[in-house]
Amino acid sequence: MKFRKLLTIALLLISGALIAQTKPNVVIIYTDDQGSRDLQSYGATDLITPNMDKIVNGGVRFTQFYAQAICSPSRASLLTGKNPQHAGVPGNIPSVPVTSKGLKGEQYTMAEMFKDAGYQTVHIGKWHLGDQEGMLPNEQGFDYSFGHHVGCIDNFSHFYYWRGPNRHDLYRNGKEVFYDGQFFPDLMLKEAKSFLDNMEDKPFFMFYAMNSPHYPYQGTLEWLNYYREKGVVYPRDLYAAFLSTHDEIIGDLLKKLEDLKLMENTIIVFQSDNGHSTEERAHHGGGNAGPYRGAKQCLFEGGIRVPAAIAWKNKLPAGQVRDQFAVNADWMPTLAELCGIQLDTETLDGKSLIPVINNSQSETMHRDGYCWQLNDMWVARKGKWKLIGNPYDTSMRDYKFTVDRWLVNLEKDPGETTNLAEKYPKVLAELEKQFSDWQENNKSN
Template sequence: MKRLLTLFTALVVFFGQSHAADKPNVIFILADDLGIGNLSCYGSDNYKTPHIDKLAAEGTRFTQCFTAALCGPSRAMIMTGRYAFRNGSSNQDACTVMPNKELQLGRVFQSAGYKTSSIGKWGQLPGEPDEAGFDDYLRFNGSGVYRNKKEGKSEEYLVNSKEMKLGDDEYMPDLMHEHMMKFIKKHKDASFFVYYPMSSVHGDLLPTPDSASGSTDLMADNITYMDKLVGKLVSELEALKLRDNTLIIFMGDNGTGKGQSERATIGGKALSGMKGTMLECGGLVPMIANWPGKTPAGKVSADLIDSTDFLATFAELTGGTLPKDTIFDGHSIAPQLRGEPGTPREWVYNQLAAMWYVRDAKWKLNEKNELFDMSDAPFTEKLVAGDHPARTKLAAVLAKLDPAGGIPDSGDGTGRHANKDKKKKVEESMKKPEAPSTTTMSAEDAERAAKFDKLDEDKLGKLTRDYYTTHQSDAAAAGNRFDKYDTDKDGFVSRDEYITKGKVTK
């Protein structure tokens, strides 16, 4: 009997360890304004990042990870697993008025029994982290918070709803690291998730604690200090004996900022695009995954990824749940993180304001129907004229997505600022309840119903041709869509016609 009990105990321990190993702790590090040209493991000419390079050397480095070209829309993709035309996050200001229910990242971990913490930048998202699935948080206002910038005026931040002021001798990146380690130590015997959106390396750049007096290269100083903090995190996880069961994701939130882009070269060559642009390196970002014993060491993957994929990936890895009545755009890369082939994407989609593109491994097609040969990316993008099989293929993807039929952009066209009149209308429409439906709808139909209700500001139950086309970014194509939807040819598109894309039967 004693031997049987010993065997039973050993089996319980074994299967418990096996289960824990398959449900890792997760730390998602999101660097701010850090492009591929800022990391030495991606070939940067001017910056050295030995600790991040080590993560890549001992894990997998992805070369085709895309996200939105500005921080708010990028974070919205990560948090929601949905494209901007679905959640309304096509510009910075619109991100702050997204419905709170869109923010699923913390919630998916909570649903799997994880303890969750958000530490860093949050102001481009609605509400507070504790309203979006995070048990613990430290958040500062704005971007690029390092030290107090003005004499007699302290930077303010929140720790679990408590208002705090940065001391004159305090450095925000260090406070964030200390808060993170306190959270990890508290929950080291449980499963935990840390969302870690860093200050670094968003401007206005200030000297780090390690900067030499009179340093003239604050970008290099800040990248070096950021890299140091990543190394410090790894060392402390090792000391706590947590490293082997912790998946670390390191990613940039968009491309390099304008003021630093000229020095973000690779192999002596300038990159195409920067933060805020729809060129390649506006949205192409570094992404490294390191999970000891699971993620292949030293692998470089060219699998296409966009930042909606993280939510689906984490749901699969943890067993967490997502709402069943919502369309999610992500494709799980959990197999690739475990060293398996998986089913890589055939294309990625990217959007900022009313600009968008769909891109596969070789070609890119934008909202203007411009086709680009991407064989020399990330350095050049070659415009291709005339008919081409790639144009037909990617146009079919855009037609299926139908971004122009989604929530219209409420901004000034740049993705940075609101058009105040449009923003007010979007905010008002988001507050109004959806019209009731007399039938049980699919998730796709329910989403189109919500889009119609947002367009139908006067609640007439129908849209005129002029109204519909002027509320779309592509008036000519919108006119064709209107004619298709208007099946009874009465000059209006009804709610049912819109929902079914003209397939309604009377």
């Protein structure tokens, strides 16, 4: 009897281990300030982006996918499955040595979800969700972390220079490390490869949070010369060189997964965190939103509509396009469903995209509506209608609006050029109420 009991326990342990091994790995490649159209697979004709295109074309590409307009809220939404106000991160976390702002420990993160399901969890790259106690990656569900904590760094000195005092910002599992003169994207790749070479015999979740093509633009000389020889002019040449440099890094990461024969059991999510920057530190531009108005730091389409795709070799549709509305908060419940993880979605704003991924004819909007807010600017979206309150346009920083309501029909006017607020007062009133109700229910912590 005792032998039979021990045998049963052993079989259960073996069975559990086999189940764990068959769960898919997950890699999220999150790029930084990459424009809505800055991929060949999204229509760019002047950029070389074969590795990102390999992910996009090898899976399901979304044409109407939304994030937030700036870095910290976008990351908070991704990792919690909630809108930024609901997650308690409505704006960027200040890049100062001491601040109480950040993603609070009571928020349940995607990393904690995977860790609770028996996954190894690793963060590599940019964090920008707080650097005080309880806010750092290792305290938010990541077993391993390497990267910088604030919004951006110089890629060779690893210093944050943009608001004093200047500070060194490179850490491994919360301990400061120094790699003077080494290119940060190369360091990220080295850390990822080391993790993959030494990972435990269980599935993993990797948040590969790139800091490119966010300023400072520091692409390789080879790519800079290439684009200048092709006649690409400033500042597009600087941006393009950095983008193609980071595409090569992504290619090396994909090759490592292939060499280790992990690709067929690894889900890859690709997404930019927001639109391209037109800030002074980004040379006032370089990125491209294509037909869309706006850029990073505003809620016009160019600030929040981003390239996004999901691929899983031989498991999900390949070479497919989906035009349905989706947001980055949707990834958490989507990945939970794909990985067979039980997740309480009642308090989430994200919804599983599996019906849309599996069926291009699934309903266009799998939610009643959605809202955004950044500073005084806000948006209420429902179907084809989008209402912008207190509009400002960071792609035309000198332009001043004379109205405080801007209503557009995105199906007919994706460039948001014509204000229909006076023509459709009932739609205006409905969307104003939608935002008012949302604001009441999503007061920031």
